[in-house]
Amino acid sequence: MRTVGVVDTTFSRVNMGQIAIEALRALEPKLGIERTTVPGIKDLPVAVRRMFREKSSDLVMALGMPGKAEVDKVCAHEASQGLMQVGILEMRPILEVFVHMDEAKDDKELAWLARRRTEEHAENAYLMLFHPEKMVERAGQGLRQGFPDAGPIAEP
Amino acid sequence: MRTVGVVDTTFSRVNMGQIAIEALRALEPKLGIERTTVPGIKDLPVAVRRMFREKSSDLVMALGMPGKAEVDKVCAHEASQGLMQVGILEMRPILEVFVHMDEAKDDKELAWLARRRTEEHAENAYLMLFHPEKMVERAGQGLRQGFPDAGPIAEP
Amino acid sequence: MRTVGVVDTTFSRVNMGQIAIEALRALEPKLGIERTTVPGIKDLPVAVRRMFREKSSDLVMALGMPGKAEVDKVCAHEASQGLMQVGILEMRPILEVFVHMDEAKDDKELAWLARRRTEEHAENAYLMLFHPEKMVERAGQGLRQGFPDAGPIAEP
Amino acid sequence: MRTVGVVDTTFSRVNMGQIAIEALRALEPKLGIERTTVPGIKDLPVAVRRMFREKSSDLVMALGMPGKAEVDKVCAHEASQGLMQVGILEMRPILEVFVHMDEAKDDKELAWLARRRTEEHAENAYLMLFHPEKMVERAGQGLRQGFPDAGPIAEP
Amino acid sequence: MRTVGVVDTTFSRVNMGQIAIEALRALEPKLGIERTTVPGIKDLPVAVRRMFREKSSDLVMALGMPGKAEVDKVCAHEASQGLMQVGILEMRPILEVFVHMDEAKDDKELAWLARRRTEEHAENAYLMLFHPEKMVERAGQGLRQGFPDAGPIAEP
Numbered sequence: 182m183r184t185v186g187v188v189d190t191t192f193s194r195v196n197m198g199q200i201a202i203e204a205l206r207a208l209e210p211k212l213g214i215e216r217t218t219v220p221g222i223k224d225l226p227v228a229v230r231r232m233f234r235e236k237s238s239d240l241v242m243a244l245g246m247p248g249k250a251e252v253d254k255v256c257a258h259e260a261s262q263g264l265m266q267v268g269i270l271e272m273r274p275i276l277e278v279f280v281h282m283d284e285a286k287d288d289k290e291l292a293w294l295a296r297r298r299t300e301e302h303a304e305n306a307y308l309m310l311f312h313p314e315k316m317v318e319r320a321g322q323g324l325r326q327g328f329p330d331a332g333p334i335a336e337p
Numbered sequence: 338m339r340t341v342g343v344v345d346t347t348f349s350r351v352n353m354g355q356i357a358i359e360a361l362r363a364l365e366p367k368l369g370i371e372r373t374t375v376p377g378i379k380d381l382p383v384a385v386r387r388m389f390r391e392k393s394s395d396l397v398m399a400l401g402m403p404g405k406a407e408v409d410k411v412c413a414h415e416a417s418q419g420l421m422q423v424g425i426l427e428m429r430p431i432l433e434v435f436v437h438m439d440e441a442k443d444d445k446e447l448a449w450l451a452r453r454r455t456e457e458h459a460e461n462a463y464l465m466l467f468h469p470e471k472m473v474e475r476a477g478q479g480l481r482q483g484f485p486d487a488g489p490i491a492e493p
Numbered sequence: 494m495r496t497v498g499v500v501d502t503t504f505s506r507v508n509m510g511q512i513a514i515e516a517l518r519a520l521e522p523k524l525g526i527e528r529t530t531v532p533g534i535k536d537l538p539v540a541v542r543r544m545f546r547e548k549s550s551d552l553v554m555a556l557g558m559p560g561k562a563e564v565d566k567v568c569a570h571e572a573s574q575g576l577m578q579v580g581i582l583e584m585r586p587i588l589e590v591f592v593h594m595d596e597a598k599d600d601k602e603l604a605w606l607a608r609r610r611t612e613e614h615a616e617n618a619y620l621m622l623f624h625p626e627k628m629v630e631r632a633g634q635g636l637r638q639g640f641p642d643a644g645p646i647a648e649p
Numbered sequence: 650m651r652t653v654g655v656v657d658t659t660f661s662r663v664n665m666g667q668i669a670i671e672a673l674r675a676l677e678p679k680l681g682i683e684r685t686t687v688p689g690i691k692d693l694p695v696a697v698r699r700m701f702r703e704k705s706s707d708l709v710m711a712l713g714m715p716g717k718a719e720v721d722k723v724c725a726h727e728a729s730q731g732l733m734q735v736g737i738l739e740m741r742p743i744l745e746v747f748v749h750m751d752e753a754k755d756d757k758e759l760a761w762l763a764r765r766r767t768e769e770h771a772e773n774a775y776l777m778l779f780h781p782e783k784m785v786e787r788a789g790q791g792l793r794q795g796f797p798d799a800g801p802i803a804e805p
Numbered sequence: 806m807r808t809v810g811v812v813d814t815t816f817s818r819v820n821m822g823q824i825a826i827e828a829l830r831a832l833e834p835k836l837g838i839e840r841t842t843v844p845g846i847k848d849l850p851v852a853v854r855r856m857f858r859e860k861s862s863d864l865v866m867a868l869g870m871p872g873k874a875e876v877d878k879v880c881a882h883e884a885s886q887g888l889m890q891v892g893i894l895e896m897r898p899i900l901e902v903f904v905h906m907d908e909a910k911d912d913k914e915l916a917w918l919a920r921r922r923t924e925e926h927a928e929n930a931y932l933m934l935f936h937p938e939k940m941v942e943r944a945g946q947g948l949r950q951g952f953p954d955a956g957p958i959a960e961p
Contacts, residue, residue, distance in 0.1 A: 190477075191475040191476060191480040193476070195490055199476070218473045220461045227428060228430070234428060254567075261535065263425060265572075266575075269575060269579055272542050273539065274531075276532070289490075292491075296492070317510070317529065321501065321505045322503055324503040324532070325504070333508070334506045336608070347784065348791070349788070350789065352801070354789070355788070372785060373781065374781075374785045374787065375777070379733065383736040383742050386737055390740065411722075415729045419736075448803075577847065578890070581850050585851065629822070629842045632820050632821075632823070635816070646912045646913075648920070660947070661947070665945060666941070666945070667945070686937075686941045687898070688950070694889055694892065694893050695892040698893055698896050699896055727889060730886065757958075
């Protein structure tokens with residue numbers, strides 16, 4: 182059995198961890214799922230590393246919702262760097278699912294975006310673990326998570 | 338017994354370490370607490386790592402008050418990256434409690450903010466160590482430390 | 494036999510992995526080639542490290558197409574830092590082949606640039622593995638991948 | 650006997666290493682002191698790490714004078730990150746004593762600032778090694794090195 | 806015998822590696838010199854680390870010529886961080902000799918600057934390996950590589 186770790190935050194205004202778990206269960210009911218919640222996105226890297234070490238996760242979804250202020254951008258950058266370091270050290274994939282509060286025009290769209298992006302990354306998690314060959318089929322397709330795909334450029 | 342490390346600075350204009358210790362004691366009188374003070378926030382990462390190694394801390398609160406100038410922002414960024422590295426290496430949580438001097442409109446609010454944020458992060462520390470399941474219950478609630486919570490977005 | 498790893502993304506709007514494989518095969522038909530595809534450029538570092546560890550690649554081409562927005566620039570920066578860390582840890586070369594979406598004036602040029610840059614970096618990969626002395630011959634020649642070479646400055 | 654390493658640069662316009670040594674000797678005549686000089690601030694991290702490894706320093710003062718240009722700011726940032734990494738790896742404190750050339754209004758003030766900041770950090774080095782409890786007494790006092798202290802905020 | 810590694814790029818518009826080798830030979834004819842060339846500055850860190858590991862270099866000169874565009878600045882920053890990481894890991898000095906294309910007013914000055922800076926850093930390499938005590942004598946002298954020295958500030 183494969184296990185996916187789900188780590189989210191109390192800072193987020195949407196329960197992204199719950200959405201991720203439901204999406205993963207719908208894709209593969211037998212999947213092992215572990216969950217933990219931390220205060221903010223800068224706390225994700227340590228929690229993700231522990232998911233790999235203590236819960237034997239094969240892949241971790243790291244979910245968060247950075248704020249709009251300049252300091253929040255820096256914070257998101259630091260969190261991303263930390264997540265990347267953990268992935269490199271553990272040599273296992275981490276899907277960073279960040280929804281920036283200024284990506285959406287209002288609360289309603291923000292909630293929609295958080296759900297949609299999380300669901301589409303849950304599908305990436307599923308494919309990466311169980312059907313990596315389908316990821317290769319999707320190479321260069323201009324895929325996006327949340328907003329519409331950009332699509333591939335047809336070469337002349 | 339669990340132990341929390343408290344590291345703060347002489348640069349800060351508020352004795353954040355003392356506030357943290359009082360808040361932690363109020364939450365759990367039997368908690369082990371270790372404290373050290375360094376000159377500035379860039380000195381926190383080394384001191385935090387030593388807290389884990391020499392004082393067997395299970396979690397460390399790293400407290401500081403970055404200044405308003407551009408160079409202070411860079412300094413805070415460097416300190417944050419260092420703290421994240423230490424957390425990743427030690428695989429134990431570090432709660433970064435930074436109060437930026439330009440977050441408050443005057444000294445009075447700055448002192449209030451430093452106290453309130455420290456107290457609310459002390460509660461996070463307590464929950465992470467003793468009741469991690471309560472952190473999961475708070476996922477996606479839009480919690481903030483210091484200023485008022487943003488609150489959750491109700492999904493339609 | 495030497496092996497080159499090829500890692501690309503579903504985010505890219507051009508199938509850069511396929512272009513790289515064709516270019517490498519044309520340069521050296523007996524070359525071992527391994528391929529994998531990840532969602533976005535921030536997922537490259539982990540996949541590249543696994544290429545070295547699990548597929549014994551001697552060099553990896555990491556292909557991606559960062560977007561135009563400010564957040565995409567930060568994302569590319571984080572991906573680059575991660576790739577560099579992996580190279581340093583593994584002590585084997587990684588050719589980062591990034592085509593920024595704002596480098597080209599339209600989709601047609603973007604597709605051309607992605608192909609040309611990938612092909613020219615495939616040649617670098619070939620030379621670095623099989624003819625490193627030819628790289629020394631090219632030192633200081635102002636070479637570019639994609640757009641025209643800047644050329645050397647003639648010393649007086 | 651405790652040993653402090655002193656590392657400075659040929660780039661600096663003030664002999665900060667000499668000032669540090671004199672200040673340390675005045676504070677504790679029996680202190681072991683080791684010194685080395687490198688070209689610029691980006692060369693400090695390697696030299697500092699060697700101070701710890703080859704000279705058994707218990708603490709290192711890393712002294713430098715970043716220039717005014719944008720590229721110098723980036724350079725100082727890189728040097729700071731490197732120093733932090735070394736501190737984390739060695740788990741011993743490094744006091745970064747940087748005097749930015751644009752902090753002072755003229756050469757005279759720059760020389761004064763370089764001396765004063767170095768001397769005040771020498772005192773920090775002394776206290777951290779011999780009287781860490783006095784650092785705790787100074788927590789939250791708004792101390793600065795060089796320019797006047799900001800002072801503590803009195804809580805109401 | 807001591808060995809200096811020389812690593813440069815095909816991106817540079819001046820053969821900086823050749824200049825470095827000639828300068829080093831003039832300073833110390835018996836010096837061991839190893840050379841390799843990579844595509845761009847982001848490829849330097851891996852090549853430098855291999856110089857230390859595979860060629861037993863005691864010091865490496867890392868030579869490159871970052872472009873004028875914003876993306877080139879980020880690229881130079883990433884390369885610098887990578888070089889610093891390698892230095893820290895290997896605990897041996899790396900002299901980063903970067904000539905930014907926008908430092909010079911025209912091609913002629915750029916070629917002059919690349920030569921002069923490389924030669925002056927070759928002298929630093931020589932002194933650091935054979936006469937470190939002369940580096941200490943030069944502390945605080947306001948030395949520059951390429952353009953004129955800033956000189957020391959006379960203390961009153």
